[in-house]
Amino acid sequence: MAKIIVVTSGKGGVGKTTTSASFACGLAKRGHKTVVIDFDVGLRNLDLIMGCERRVVYDFVNVVHGEANLKQALIKDKRIENLYVLAASQTRDKDALTEDGVKKVLDDLAKDFEYIVCDSPAGIEKGAFLAMNFADEALVVTNPEVSSVRDSDRVLGLLQSKTVGAKAGQPPKEHLVITRYSPERVQQGEMLSIEDVKDILAIPLIGVIPESKTVLNSSNAGTPVILEDNADAGQAYEDVVARFLGEDRPLRFVSSERKGLLSRLFGD
């Protein structure tokens, strides 16, 4: 039985696509057959982050409309076995995706895949709703910043009331992913802490991704950051995947490493 995971946030630009790409890569790297779907119709970007933008022939909307079959539209990742991408369409037609159409595609994918990762568009409109509607679990991506936390709270409300699971009395299991975290700024009192965000959103934390230059570098290159073994952000995503699969891992990269005067004077 396939598990459907939505990566959502409400606010744009907080790291949904980065998280979707790395999370899907991480699952596949561990041998789980995984597909990651871009639900952002009209603003396709997952293909760029995954580095497969030149291999998109058919997309999600083509499949929903029966213009292509899944086999034609699924893009097999060249780096990782077991990983496939289903790109969004660039159409401007708002109604390109329908609830029934999406359900049919997910049902078909479920026959063949262990994990289906749905990369939600920003907002709480139709696309975002369809991405979360059939989810078994949800990664709620949040920056430690007021507008992002507020929007995440709105999305949590929708997950708990409007999804197919919620209506059947079994809402998606929620996980909090805090991204762009800067322990130094938290220590300076300039940024909401992990505790602050957890306190307000009141869902279990599955990982904290530190602010990192590598994220931009890897999106420049089309390499999901989890594949950068030496990057702290990549390792933090690795931890997210491990915890999702039931491993117990302590949080990393969450405390400030600013050196005190003494250690600066005398070295380590």
Added chain:
Amino acid sequence: MSWLTELFRERRDKTSANTARERLKLVVVADRMHERGAPSFLPELQRDILKAIRRYVQVPDSAVAIDVSRDDTMEALELTITVPESAPPAKKPPAKKARR
């Protein structure tokens, strides 16, 4: 020494992260309530209050604003009635006896 700790505490309380946290808590509570729907009698209450005021003075619909705020321990109904200084008196004099 205590003034020093006080000073530091005060400084800590005034960090922007603290401001963010307090603002967020309030706005999230308000959002959640909006989602769940504020008490359903509010529009009716607002109409009744407007009607009562208009027995004495002519005011626009916007004269009565009702807000609900909630925290852990209580729920407060905030009622703001704005009567413009230039508001004309009601056309009909107020009834002498309350209508039964």
